[in-house]
Amino acid sequence: MLDIKWIRSDPDGVKAALARRGGRYDETIDRLLALDEERRRLTTESESMKARQNAASREIPALKKSGQDVSPLLEEMKRLSEQIKERAGQLAAAEASQRELLLGLPNRPNADIPDGADDRENAEVRRWGEPPAFEGFEPKAHWDLGAALGILDPERAGKVTGARFHFYRGLGARLERSVINYYLNTHTENGYTEIFPPFMVNRASMTGTGQLPKFEEDAFKVADTDYFLIPTAEVPVTNLHRDEILEGAALPLKYCAYSACFRGEAGSAGRDTRGLIRQHQFNKVELVQFARPEESYAVLESLTRDAERVLQGLGLPYRVVCLCAGDLGFSAAKTYDIEVWLPSYGRYCEISSCSNFEDFQARRASIRMKDSAGDKARFVHTLNGSGVAIGRTVAAILENYQNADGSVTVPEALRPYMGCERIAPED
């Protein structure tokens, strides 16, 4: 949520900043300003009426005590009370409309990120590792490897549930579990506190991190409740400190969390229909940090490095790109995507997204900080990044570590978890 004071004091600056995203927000901002003026007028009016009412409330008992007739005053107050109620209704309506418009506005992009309309204009920041050569054979896609090895079974998942779900089997299931454990262990050894969150959250939490109200169609809602299946552990973990004032000395708070993630993937019909890349349910280890505002961009750099660390540990080639303004997510001010090399796609493919939300989420979720008791509380900056997606990691391991005979070599770092060095076709 943007600060209404900023919008009020610099509407043209807001319009210019949001225009970089490519959407049209000028009209919303103009409506917001008009509504804000109306809201403040109603506030002033109703507050002065309430002041009169409160004054009378103090007079009435005294007048009664001295035996005076208070009925004319009561008559006046009855009328006033009705006017106050009328104002209260108007004010509530104005506040609700204003909040709705504010909640619908995306975050302001950081001034330093590149301009651009879509992912073609993202800026590559660095690369790590080399795509494998595959001497003497044509590499297979992970879904073909998975079928041949008997470790991935989307067909039966289609029967049991529906499209975009998978059964993992045998060493496939074990590989998924090993990657989760390897990631969590790496991050907790690196100073992150492990969280195992609820996989369903309420509406306030979904609003706090920015999934609602605008993107309700993307979420799975549990029927007959007000709960949503989480699209990412970012939601429960960021909302862990909703409506709290954090101690400045404790910042940054660093959390990592495994969760299953559930996404409707509305609007992506026909994309990535095969394999593990785009599923309604997938696993992810997420990194979340709560930072002092003045440190948040340094934290974004270190958080991104922390996410990269696990790919380096697995020896998977990747690159880091800085998203251009047009490709930026709704809540983010700046985002680095980490893209892993996927031979079947013949290109780098998103496996992690590390973002600084500045105070956008903190304002929605009311997460503040204070250095000492006398200080005025101010909003923290929230950050998160996948550290990293598990299904896509498994896809990348299968494809990058495949051998000419159809087997897959287990990366060194996973062998203690897997208890084997190779995944070979079942006899």
Place this chain on the structure above:
RNA sequence: GGAGAAAUGUCCGAGCUGGUCGAAGGAGCACGAUUGGAAAUCGUGUAUACGGUUACAGCCGUAUCCGGGGUUCGAAUCCCCGUUUCUCCGCCA
């Protein structure tokens, strides 16, 4: 799932036969006095948000006694709905 009880400021805890209650009292904390220093004692102070005004001092106003609605001239106090916690029963991993 059923039946009861509860939710007050940083904490504990009054008020809950509606009226001057932002809210007694205590603890804690801060400052001051006392002391060679400390403990004890005494004194003073001790919420947040928003709006207005102003010299960023301050002052004025509004809101906040779990959340939301209602009754009333007036609600921490009465009524309704919800949430959470506790106790008992049921059910279970």
